[in-house]
Amino acid sequence: MIPKTKRTQTARRLRLWWVLGNRHTRRQLGTVEDWKTRGVFWFGALTVGLVIQGFAWLSEESFSVTEHVFDRYPYAFLLITPFGLMAIVWVMNFGGKAARGSGIPQVLLAHKQSYHWLRAPFLSLRVAVLKVLLTCAGLLVGATVGREGPSVHVGAAIMYKFGTWAKLKQRQVESSLIVAGGAAGVSAAFNAPLAGIVFAIEELQQSMEARTTGTFIMAIILSGVVVLAFAGHYSYFGVPDVTAMPLADYPYIIGVSAACGLLGGLFSLFLVQGNRAVAPLVSKRPLRVAFIIGIFLACMAILSDGLTMGSGYGEARALLAGESEGSWLTAGGKILATLLTYFSGIPGGIFSPSLAAGAELGSAMGPVFPQVPAVSLILVGMASYFAGVVQRPITAFVIVLELTGNNHDILPALMVSALVGAAVSKLVMAEPVYHVLARDLVRGWDHLLREKEELASAAATDGAVVEQKK
Numbered sequence: 001m002i003p004k005t006k007r008t009q010t011a012r013r014l015r016l017w018w019v020l021g022n023r024h025t026r027r028q029l030g031t032v033e034d035w036k037t038r039g040v041f042w043f044g045a046l047t048v049g050l051v052i053q054g055f056a057w058l059s060e061e062s063f064s065v066t067e068h069v070f071d072r073y074p075y076a077f078l079l080i081t082p083f084g085l086m087a088i089v090w091v092m093n094f095g096g097k098a099a100r101g102s103g104i105p106q107v108l109l110a111h112k113q114s115y116h117w118l119r120a121p122f123l124s125l126r127v128a129v130l131k132v133l134l135t136c137a138g139l140l141v142g143a144t145v146g147r148e149g150p151s152v153h154v155g156a157a158i159m160y161k162f163g164t165w166a167k168l169k170q171r172q173v174e175s176s177l178i179v180a181g182g183a184a185g186v187s188a189a190f191n192a193p194l195a196g197i198v199f200a201i202e203e204l205q206q207s208m209e210a211r212t213t214g215t216f217i218m219a220i221i222l223s224g225v226v227v228l229a230f231a232g233h234y235s236y237f238g239v240p241d242v243t244a245m246p247l248a249d250y251p252y253i254i255g256v257s258a259a260c261g262l263l264g265g266l267f268s269l270f271l272v273q274g275n276r277a278v279a280p281l282v283s284k285r286p287l288r289v290a291f292i293i294g295i296f297l298a299c300m301a302i303l304s305d306g307l308t309m310g311s312g313y314g315e316a317r318a319l320l321a322g323e324s325e326g327s328w329l330t331a332g333g334k335i336l337a338t339l340l341t342y343f344s345g346i347p348g349g350i351f352s353p354s355l356a357a358g359a360e361l362g363s364a365m366g367p368v369f370p371q372v373p374a375v376s377l378i379l380v381g382m383a384s385y386f387a388g389v390v391q392r393p394i395t396a397f398v399i400v401l402e403l404t405g406n407n408h409d410i411l412p413a414l415m416v417s418a419l420v421g422a423a424v425s426k427l428v429m430a431e432p433v434y435h436v437l438a439r440d441l442v443r444g445w446d447h448l449l450r451e452k453e454e455l456a457s458a459a460a461t462d463g464a465v466v467e468q469k470k
Contacts, residue, residue, distance in 0.1 A: 036166060037173055038218075044162040044177070045184050045219035048155040049226025052188035055132050055154065059147045062136040063310045070142070070306050077142050077301055082294025084141025088134050088346045089290040097444075098122045099130040101342065102349040103153025104182075105438035107204060110156065111178040118445055119160060123178070128157040134347040139310055141294075142301055144337035146311045148189045149349025152204075155185025155223075179204045184223035192402035193224040195395065202392045203434065239405030240320040240375045245413045249376075252369045253413050254420055256377060257384035260361050261421025264354070264388020267335055268425070268433035271342060271350075276440065278343045286345060293344040300333055308337040312356020319359045319378050320404065326363025326378070334360060350389065355400070358385030376413060379404060383414045384421030391425055391432040393418035 070077060092099050098106060098121050106122045109115045121127070131150045138145045159181025163174055179200050187196030197220055245253065282289050300308045307315055307330050315334075318324040338353040362381020366374045379400060387396035397418040401411060 033168070037168055040162045040166045040168065040177070041159075041180060041219045042222055044159040044181065045222040046226055047162070048158050048181055048184040048219075049188045049223035051132075051154060051158060052151050052185055052223070053227055055136075055147060055151060056189065058132070058136050059139055059311075063139040066140055066142055066309065067306065070301070070309070074302050074306070077298040078295065081142045081298040081301070082291045084137070085143065085290040085294040085297075085344050085346060086287045088137050088141070089286050089344065092130060092134055092345070092347065093286060095130050096121075096124070096127045098124070098127045099134060099153075099347045100345050101347065101437070101441075102149030102351075102434075103131060103151075103347070104149050104203070104349070104434045105441045107152055107156045107178060107182045108434060108438040109442055110160070111175045111182075111204065113175065115442065116174070118442070119174070119178075121445070123157040123160040125157065125161055128154045131157075131347050135349075138341070138346050138348045142297060142309045143344070143346060143348060144297070144308060144310065144312075144334065144341045144353050145346070145348025146350060146352030146354075147348075148186060148351035150347055151185035151189035151349075152182040153185070155183075155188070156181035159184070159219075180219040184220050187220045188223045188227050190399065190403055191224065191227050192399060193220050195399045195402050196220045196223075198398045199392075199395045202395050203390070203432075239407070240379070242373065242375050242379065242404075242407055242410045244409040245372075245376055249372050250413070250416065252372050253376075253380055253417055256362065256365050256369065256380055257417035257420035258424045259365070260358060260381050260384040260417075261388035261424035262428065263335070263361065264358070264385045264421060265391075265425030265428040267339070267354070267357075268389050268391075268429045270339055271433060272429075272436050272440070274339060274343055275437070279440075282343075282345050290344045290346070293340050296340055297337055300337055304330060304333050308333040311352035312359075313352055316356040316359040316378075316382070319363050320375060322375070326360040326366075328361075328364045331357050331360035331364055351386075354386050354389045355382050355403075358382035361385055376410060379410055380413055380417040384417040387418040387421035388425035389433060391422050391429070393422040396421070 069080075106118075110119045110122045131153050135145060135147055135150045156178045159177040160174065163177040168174075182204050183196040183200035185196075186199045187193045190196075197217060200220075278289065297308070312334055315324070315330075319326055334353060334357045338350055338357070341348060342350065358381045359378050360381075362378040362385075363374065365381065366372075366377050369377065383397050383400040386399070387393045390396065393415075397411070397414040400414055400418075401407075404410075
């Protein structure tokens with residue numbers, strides 16, 4: 001028979017073993033709050049994918065109507081575009097000024113803890129709805145806008161709202177939700193999950209916490225699953241026929257990339273400086289500025305036979321398929337139309353127009369370098385010009401690679417072109433354009449911070465008075 005003391009010691013050891021083992025299991029499985037956070041990420045990502053897919057369909061249908069009307073009545077856009085821009089600006093100013101522009105500067109500010117006071121106005125569902133509807137309206141009236149930047153804004157707003165409704169306890173989760181929402185927006189907009197991850201790391205977050213990486217990537221995968229379910233597996237710009245480039249062609253590639261990167265940097269510089277110059281006029285006479293810009297856009301569309309309108313998706317796809325040839329005039333018109341549209345203040349991004357302008361530039365340089373395949377030059381032009389605009393080389397070559405069928409034969413050339421384009425761009429534009437635009441944007445919203453500080457100061461004063469009376 002076992003003595004009582006030994007039985008007691010054995011029981012204590014068994015109890016200690018069970019407690020430690022159960023605690024280890026709980027740590028592996030996570031707490032209720034951990035699963036709540038995962039649920040918000042996952043369900044939010046599925047919702048983002050569904051919304052962005054609807055946004056893509058609506059934007060394509062909108063521009064399809066525009067093309068149909070333009071083919072029949074091109075001169076009608078001398079009225080449609082200016083009055084349409086006026087209507088969009090009026091609705092935006094009435095419904096939510098935070099919907100202005102591409103949306104990426106808003107997300108950059110909102111995810112930083114130092115600007116947490118901007119999250120409510122920038123990431124409201126009203127702003128997200130306006131972003132979708134007004135971007136499509138811009139395409140409908142013949143403006144030059146893309147939907148990828150707005151998709152980042154909409155995705156971040158949806159994920160942030162889910163986190164607010166769930167009342168998550170961890171403060172830092174809000175920032176992770178914003179970044180994951182923006183990345184899921186890019187992934188769903190382009191059907192390019194890897195591009196979403198790289199964009200989030202390189203542009204939005206610039207670093208990632210190890211504890212949120214798995215959940216973050218899962219959110220991007222889930223948004224991509226929704227796109228696959230509704231749109232199937234497709235490449236945004238089709239699958240061009242390209243082969244590996246010999247080493248002898250790389251000097252030409254570097255030359256093209258340097259030229260496109262310089263033009264991309266100049267575009268960013270003009271975008272920032274022009275936006276600052278026009279901002280006082282837009283603040284005082286927004287409708288008048290929109291009307292004047294609309295007249296210019298309509299005239300450019302008529303002169304170019306509609307090539308300067310829209311996101312440029314169709315033109316870039318046709319160039320890669322060998323169905324058309326690029327020209328310097330079309331490239332310059334697309335760049336100028338993108339600048340003017342941004343200056344008008346309507347919602348809309350610069351992703352797709354920049355890729356289209358890069359494709360036009362690459363194609364236009366084909367006769368200068370006849371020994372290099374035309375399709376390869378177009379892809380190099382896209383990667384280098386886009387890298388010059390955003391100064392994010394990894395994002396640039398990954399996006400172009402995924403959007404054209406993931407043909408790894410062209411990958412080394414895309415990497416070189418993106419790096420050269422970004423490096424040359426820094427000669428004329430010292431900082432990435434989205435960060436400069438974000439810094440300019442916050443100046444128009446600093447009244448919110450002053451109001452919060454005044455309320456806090458008044459509350460502290462009232463508390464001190466009450467204490468003195470006691």
